[in-house]
Amino acid sequence: MARLLLFNKPFGVLSQFTDRGSPTVRSTLSDFIDVPGVYPAGRLDRDSEGLLLLCDDGRLQARIADPRFKMPKTYLVQVEGDPEESDLEPLRRGVRLNDGMTLPADVVRIDPPDLWLRDPPIRQRKSIPDSWLKITIREGRNRQVRRMTAAVGLPTLRLVRWSIGDWSVGGIPPGAFELSSTSPGFQTS
Incomplete structure (x- = not known):
């Protein structure tokens, strides 16, 4: 085994x-x-x-x-911004990146997860809100989740892969x- x-x-x-x-x-x-x-x-x-x-x-x-094999990979993603459901819809349909369209992702907004502290910590900006998303993809392109969130105007601040399969x-x-x-x-x- x-x-x-x-x-x-x-x-x-x-x-x-x-x-x-x-x-x-x-x-x-x-x-x-x-x-x-x-x-x-x-x-x-x-x-x-x-x-x-x-x-x-x-x-x-x-x-x-x-x-x-399209094994699902789930990420907890802290993004800059305060997205509405309509802002997340392009991620659910697939986003055009410079290397082509992504497959549709499963995306939901979540409460801040109870994670370990990151070293160094994420830079907090008082004038710009942040929020958390749970994103599941079935591909593995280079920096894919970061590029997808950036493509819809939600830059990634912290990315934690929570699960694979x-x-x-x-x-x-x-x-x-x-x-x-x-x-x-x-x-x-």
């Missing part, structure tokens, strides 16, 4: 084990995970937080990361990981 790690990636950490060629020292997965033979199934930008799955099975890794980061502190078993739908042998 494949080993699968659920890692709560902190802000500022690269989704790789090494940082080649950078003139500055940046935090990587090797600062948090000392488990041989596991590799990220997909990526999460350095300035994003939350669930990153790592596994030791190439077929499972591809099944999780490959957009053709049935796997969730709930209960895992930032910088920690848990070992999970693969679900029956993901048997690879």
Whole structure:
């Protein structure tokens, strides 16, 4: 059976084990995970937080990361602005980005979630309100959620990937990981 790690990636950490060629020292997965033979199934930008799955099975890794399987990825997103339902409708239909139309996203406005503190904290501006959205996508384009919210005039301030499929980061502190078993739908042998 494949080993699968659920890692709560902190802000500022690269989704790789090494940082080649950078003139500055940046935090990587090797600062948090000392488990041989596991590799990220997909990526999460350095300035994003939350669930990153790592596994030791190439077929499972591809099944999780490959957009053709349309595995749902849910994000808790703090945006600048105070959107009405009509402002969210374009996200639900799909947004034109420079690399084409996105698939429709599931989007709801939510109360501020009870999350860990981010280091560094989000810059608060008294004259500009912010709000929280729960966005589920079934693709994995580069910086997709950030580009989608920007395209509808709601720049992302904080992005936390909460779940991938049935796997969730709930209960895992930032910088920690848990070992999970693969679900029956993901048997690879």
